[in-house]
Amino acid sequence: MLGSLLFKLVRSSGGVRERLWKLAYETFPRVLPDADWWFMNYGYEPTDAERATYGTLDESLFQWRSRAMYHYLAARAHIEGKEVLEVGCGRGGGLRHVAETMRPASATGLDFAASAVAFCRKNHAGIPVNFVEGNSMDMPFSDESFDAVLNVESCHAYRDQAQFIREVVRVLRPGGQLVLVDVRAQWNWDPLYEWLSEAGLEVRENADITSNVVAAIELDEPTKRALIKKRVPFWLRGLFTEFAGNVGSQLHERLKNGEIQYRRLVAIKPA
Numbered sequence: 171m172l173g174s175l176l177f178k179l180v181r182s183s184g185g186v187r188e189r190l191w192k193l194a195y196e197t198f199p200r201v202l203p204d205a206d207w208w209f210m211n212y213g214y215e216p217t218d219a220e221r222a223t224y225g226t227l228d229e230s231l232f233q234w235r236s237r238a239m240y241h242y243l244a245a246r247a248h249i250e251g252k253e254v255l256e257v258g259c260g261r262g263g264g265l266r267h268v269a270e271t272m273r274p275a276s277a278t279g280l281d282f283a284a285s286a287v288a289f290c291r292k293n294h295a296g297i298p299v300n301f302v303e304g305n306s307m308d309m310p311f312s313d314e315s316f317d318a319v320l321n322v323e324s325c326h327a328y329r330d331q332a333q334f335i336r337e338v339v340r341v342l343r344p345g346g347q348l349v350l351v352d353v354r355a356q357w358n359w360d361p362l363y364e365w366l367s368e369a370g371l372e373v374r375e376n377a378d379i380t381s382n383v384v385a386a387i388e389l390d391e392p393t394k395r396a397l398i399k400k401r402v403p404f405w406l407r408g409l410f411t412e413f414a415g416n417v418g419s420q421l422h423e424r425l426k427n428g429e430i431q432y433r434r435l436v437a438i439k440p441a
């Protein structure tokens with residue numbers, strides 16, 4: 171009940187929503203300090219064609235489908251030799267996967283939650299990734315300093331998403347790519363396409379991956395439910411079940427009935 175109410179509040183709009191998201195993301199690493207919990211996305215079940223094109227992952231790894239969300243997104247940006255930025259890196263596991271398996275020239279993770287950045291610095295020490303605290307709408311980086319920007323299930327929470335897109339264009343080099351996955355309603359996708367176009371980015375791929383995410387949610391349900399029971403404090407379980415998008419959550423229901431769509435975008439800054 172409380173979980174569902176809070177979930178509705180963070181899905182509302184404006185500065186209140188931004189403050190609630192920040193409070194939530196600052197709180198998670200404090201109440202869930204588990205060093206092996208590296209991901210906060212709903213997971214992705216790859217197709218056979220993707221497995222053939224981009225390779226397979228070790229399915230015995232903890233949260234492998236959340237890792238797959240990154241793998242099959244970042245692979246589309248052909249990361250090798252590139253300077254990569256992730257905006258909204260959370261607990262850092264996705265960028266770590268990219269750094270360890272895709273040979274970028276450099277990898278930088280940005281997040282506005284100080285506790286998430288502290289978690290990343292502690293738990294991914296020794297991995298060649300630089301974790302930085304900062305806001306997606308005012309990034310602490312010079313113009314044209316990256317070849318690829320990753321954004322995983324994060325930008326729906328930004329107060330001014332048009333400004334975020336302008337920032338992406340500023341920090342990308344000509345020819346650079348934005349690769350993004352997110353979940354939102356169609357009425358909320360339309361403005362994003364407009365902001366991409368206004369900022370001069372060319373959309374090269376726009377795929378509805380809702381069915382892959384629903385499949386991941388359903389396949390991961392027993393593991394996730396057991397994990398929440400074991401590791402999440404009882405007073406946070408209701409809220410957490412909504413955030414984690416378990417079977418029966420509002421998120422799962424709305425993905426299945428088509429009210430919201432999970433999409434993947436690849437956009438290029440013209441050379």
Ligand SMILES: C[S@@+](CC[C@H](N)C(=O)[O-])C[C@H]1O[C@@H](n2cnc3c(N)ncnc32)[C@H](O)[C@@H]1O
Nearest residue numbers: 195209210211258260281282283305306322324
């Ligand atoms: C759902 S989590 C996803 C984390 C990570 N990408 C993953 O897939 O595991 C969203 C992340 O975006 C970050 N975030 C939200 N608003 C942000 C903002 N305005 N600037 C930077 N990071 C932000 C949150 O702190 C959180 O870590």
